[in-house]
Each structure stands twice: as C-alpha cells, then as structure tokens.
Amino acid sequence: MSQEEQATVEQIIESLKEEVRKEILVALDDPTKHTDLLKLVNDIQRLGIAYCFEQELEQVFSHIYTVYGNNWNGGSISLWFRLLRQQGFFVSCDIFNKYKDNEGCYKESLIADVQGILELYEAAYMRVPGEVVLDDALAFTKKQLQNITKDPLRWNCTHSISKHIEEALERPILKRLPRLDALRYIPFYEQQDLHNKSLLRLAKLDFNRLQSLHKKELSQLSKWWKGFDPPNNLHYVRDRLVEIYFWNLGVYFEPQYSRSRLFLTKAVNSIAILDETYDSYGTYEELEIFTKAIQRWSVTCIDVLPDYMKLPYKILLDCFSEMEEIMGTEGKAYQVNYAKESIKELSRCYMAEAKWRHEDYVPTMAEHESVTFISCAYVAIATSSFVSMGDIVSEESFKWALSHPPLLKSASAINRIMDDIVGHKEQQRKHVVSSVECYMTEHNVTEEQVYVLFNQRVEDEWKNMNHEFLRRKDIPMALKVRMFNMARVMDMLYKYDDMLKNVGEEFQDYIKSLFINVMSV
Template identity: 40%
Template structure:
C-alpha cells in the first residue's frame, strides 16, 4: 500500500506588514498630571533669591549652634533639642555638633544607664519619655543600644505598668522608639502593640495639638516618613507649641524656604530635560513620571550638597522607568534581545541597528552617562559612569532573557 502525506496550506498567511508592525500591548498609563507646571520655577527662584534672607538665615544658624553647644549632654533638654532639630529638618546643618553630643550621650548611657535614668527622672518626671527618646535617637544614628532598657516599665506579670496608660507623651515616644525594632526584639514588638492601642484609645480626648501629633505618628511613624513632607508638617505643629523657641522656629522656616527654592530649580531643570526627550511623541508607551522620580530621590537625599546627585539620579531612574515599560509591555522578544545586546556593547554606533522607537531611550542613556562623566571630569575626578551605569542596566535587563 502506498502511503500518502497530506500537506495542507496554513489557515492564514503571515504578511510582511504583520511582521514589520507587530501587535503592541499597552498598559494605558494615564498622562502626567503636571504638564508644564514646573517649567517656570527656574526663573522665579533666581528672581526671589535675597542676600538679606541669606544673612538672616546664617545669623539664626549660629544662634541654634550656640543653643546646641550650651545645653548640657546630661540634661533631657539636650535630647529634646536634638529631636526637635531633626524633626524641623535642619539637623544636616549641625551634623558635627549633634554627632559629638550623641557620642558622649552613648558613652555615658552605656556605662551609667541607671544614673542617667535617675537624673532624667528628677529633671522632668517622665522617665518613659526620656528613655524612649534617648533609645530612638541613638538607634537613628546607628548606635548599638539594647532594648532591655524598657524592661523596667513592666510589672511582675510581664505587662506594661498600668501607670503608663495615661502618659501620652511617654507612650508617643515609646511608639516611635518601637518602630526602630529589629528582628527578635519581642519587648519592642509588645511595646509597639501596647503604645498603639493606648494612643488610639486616648486620641479622641486629646487637645488639638497633641491629637495632631499622635494621629500623624500613628499614620506614618518617623522611621517610615518622607523627611521633607514630615518637616513641613512639623514646622506648623511646632509653631503652635507655646514652648517653642522663636530662633529655632524662624531658622527652620528660612531653611525650608531656601531649600525649597533649590528643589524647585532642580525640578524645573529636570522637566526641561524631560520635555527635550518629547516622550509623548517619541516614547508614547511609557509612563511620564519624571516629577515622581524626583520626589523619590528627595526621599533618599534632600540636602543641598547632593543637588547634582539628585538631578543625575532622577534622570537615571526616569530612563529606567521607560526601559521597564519597554521590557514589560511594549517591546517584542526579538526587539528586546537586540536592545539588550546594544546595552552590552554600549556605543552610539548601536543606534542605527535599533528600531526607530528604541533610539530615544538608548540615546537618552548615553547622554546622561556622558553628562555624569563630563561633570566629574571638570572636578578632576575619575568617574567611569558609562561603564558603571551600562553595567547596571545590562545586568538588570539581561536577566530577562
């Protein structure tokens, strides 16, 4: 018997048009809500800079410095002052003074814990507050302090003492301290649950100022807060506090305003750079979130000395966001393999071999790396940014294949 093999034509032929223009996915990202809002900030900042403002800022800074140096390390007032300065967002101006003070506090704390506690108790009568505040400040600054200091606030049955239940300030400090717990610290886990429960119970009966502080802490504790947003909130709360120090408050206001102007100038420049890429036209599939990327970097470092780093890192992260959408949503497998190989070779000559829509992404990466290298070279520093960043992107996306 003769065998036959029947060969059938495919149900539908694949056209050249379908190959050249593959079906693309879309995440339907909403457009940016900012538009050109930040473009005008650059000129406004320069117009509003005031030498008189700068002089007053410097004068108040020296007053606060004297305040720090003039407050004894053995006093609970030093702890409160450091905490207030940190919450007002100006501790970066006094890193040396605060670092030295906390170093001495830790040294005495480590060797004379009971003496410190007794002295603080006699001074302000709120041992829970000072113990928790000291613990938190030292942990914030990287000191290895034991959570055993909170054992004395427990009764023989292992519960927190009943007398603590009405100590709002102490409970608030305990709550903030407990958020700096590490794995396995059961007493701080218990402290967090206890302080949270007690603060929630007393919240309706607190005065407006204290209620605002407690609600803010319960929503987002210091350990998890975005520094600059919390700073703006605390300046308003501190102003309402009748015991506030006028010089410290005014210094914080000046400092916030000056730093805000710097951040506005930065985001204006970044927005101009981003508009130069013309993402809605050239890269329509990607998220337009450059302002959000800038906010992210401010959460990492907001200080003036990191101004250049903020701008550069925002650009890098914004481009990484585009690449994320390129790999996750828009590109085909063949295109992405091609793009990944180009990242590996990292040279401008690779542009011609890439699909048209990929070229702005690749060019943007090359330009940012070149900008970083040029800036570093002007300062006499060796900074192989092209190699470093290309290596990071290559390792990040090569793992997808």
C-alpha cells in the same frame, strides 16, 4: 526674590544657625541639661534642619553615648533610645524591662502619660529581630494610642496632639520622608507653647530656601525632558518627570546633593523608559536585541535597534556619558562605570521577566525574588544615587551596593512586596506573575492570606534594615540613610495604592507643598 533680598535671607539663616549651635554646645557641657538637649535635637531633626548641624549632632550623640552607655538616667528613655539608634548607636533595649510588671506585661500606670506612650511607640519601631520587649511595646502602645484617638477629651488631648497621634499611627517616624515630616512638624511645633522661636524661624526660612533650589532643579530637568518631545517621540512612555523628581527628593533633599539629584532623576527617568519598553511595548525578539545593546553600551549599537528603541537607548547613553565627563574632571569617572553596571544588571533581569511572560512560565518564589528584587530597580537606583555624593563615597561603596548587601535587599523586598500587593488586583493585560500569584500557587493559599503574610514580611524587613544599619559601622551613615529613604518612598507611595499611577489629591498636595506653596515666616 532679588539677589539683595536673597543675600539678606542667607545672612539671617546663618545668624540663626549660629544661635542654635551655641545653644547645643552650652547644653552639651551641662549634664543637668542633657534631657533638654535631646529634646532640642529631636526638634532639629523633625523640623528638617539636621543637615545644618551634622557636626554638632555627631558631637552630642558621641558625648551622650560615652557618658551614659546603656544606662541613660535622664528624662524620656524612649526618646534617648530612638535618637541613639537612629544615629547608629546599638544601645540595649533591656532598659525597657523596667516598664514591665512581674508578669512581663507593660504597666497600666504608663497609660496616663500620653506623651510617654507616643515616645515609646516611636522607639519600638527601632527594633531589630528578636527584641521581644520592643515587639510587646509596639503592640501595647499602638492599642493605647488608638484608644486615645477615639476619645481625646478623656485623655486631655488637644486637637493638635490628637492629630499628631493619628499621624504617628498612620506612619511612625522611622518610615517618614524627612522633607514631608518637616512639612507637618513645623506647624505642629509652632502650636507648642514652649517652642524655640529661633529654631522655628530657621526651619521655615530653610524650608523656603530649599524649595527655591528644588524648583530650579525641576525647571532644569523639565527643559532637558521636553527637549526629547516625548508626546511624539516616546508615545508609549508615561510622562512622570515630576513624580520621579519627587521620588528622588525623597532619597535626598539636602542642597549638597544637588548634582547627584539631577543625575539620579535623569537616570531614573531612563530606567522608567526601559521598564515600560520591556513591560508593555517591545516584542520578545526586539527586547533580546535591546538587552544585547545595553550590555555592549555603545553608540554603534543604535543602528541595529528598531526605530522606536533608538531614542530610549540614546537618552540612556547620553545621560551617563554627560555625568561621566563631569566626574572625569574630578578623577572619579569610575563612579559612573559602576552605575552603568547596575543598569546592565537591571536590563538582564527585565529580560528574564520578558522570557517568563513569553513562555507563560510561573516561577517559584525563590526564582521570582532572585530576579524581581533587582528588577524593582533599587540596586540600580542606590548605585546611581552614590554618584557625586562627595568624599564619603569610595570605590568600596559602589562594590558594596552591587554586591546586593542585606540593607539593600531589604529595601528592595519592601519595594517589590508593596508594589505587588497594590498592583495585583489591577493587572489586566498579559504580565509577569507577581510574587502574590507565585506564593498562592506554591503554597496553595488565598489572596487574603498572602496579603497578611506579605505585610508581616514588610515589617520584618524594616527590622532587618535596622539591624544592618546598626551593625555595619564600616558603611558611611549617609549611604545607609539612602537605603532607608528609598524604603520610605515606597511606604509613602504604595501603602494603600500606587500613588504614582493613580495620582490623587494627596500626592498633588505634596507636590504643591514642596514645590509651589511658600511657607509663611
């Protein structure tokens, strides 16, 4: 696209954004339009363009919460509840008791309303521990939606709605990566008779605009990576730059985080090299030297390292010193120092695992979690992701991440458990025992029993994340969302298999859709 064409597209996008802004503000001032306003907000979010209207959406949610509190009396209670909780407003779930009969069961009359059932299903995933009314709602709606997909004609469901329900059963909105959700929601929205044409056009143009930015970033990162000549100089390391960039795009896709995303991709690529060095290549004695070098974090340590460790060490140091220089020009070099501390902590945990492997030691579950919830790298990734995110990030933000807060612990637990479940059967070489084996040994139960318990634990951790998200008003929303996105990446890549390791057709389609195939406008 020429610069002239690009400028024209930018103008059209700005004009469409202005049109949508006016629509939001007009509906905000008219109480009779508040139900339609929430539907519009839902569409804006699902179409992947919420970041274009951050101020307007904040205004909407604050106004709705101020006017109605816990007593929403507009249209769909479920939609209102989910949207408000997603925005950090801890509205009460007691409002759903009106859907129950005298015996505490959800009313059979609800079954006829397919859209209502779907909305209640999505709302139920916003539950926190102890909200029985939502646990019941989830069990009830899941069963009904499964029945609908078995015989959609009986429920007057179009193919489009039936497919939409199947996708919801596969992965609720709470667990979806926003960029991939937009990819699916845009064509679904287009098929709806009453869709907003301006909104649809904006979503498509913006999708393509972001795709162009992401392609440029990936091209820049590929040049950086190829400069190390990995096949010859890092022969034991898998080349996974595209997959790692995809992962980080899941953490944040918005244009304002471009610099953060470039740094995070380099940092995570460095972490992946460390992981493979500790996990499958270095000897115990070599890893001890490597760990000490990482703790010292000095270019002078290169001389004491075995030859094959020199380049990984240099890549790590250079990646962080480059960003330190950039952030130093803004007086924020301290941000990179916190990210370095997270890498040092990560290497200590990698070393602890190497020691277990070296000594054939089977840790207790408590010991295992204290190390592996950090060695899954989510503390390091979260801390590094905050670098260069703008004024929302303070020194307190980094201290919070490094203190292993509950929100990050839960995201790490989801990471570790899902990884261990799919990886357990594939382990052949000498390895650190997984949490599956630890639990089996400690509690004398079968593999299948552990899978059931662990899958339930993952669901409980999502509840815990919801609770922390709603409870911690002192942490900026944008930082809390990073934790959720990290958990969402895991759900997408590790739900049934290790999609990073076994790159199949589904993952390849995601790559093509996000980086190659332009959306027709």
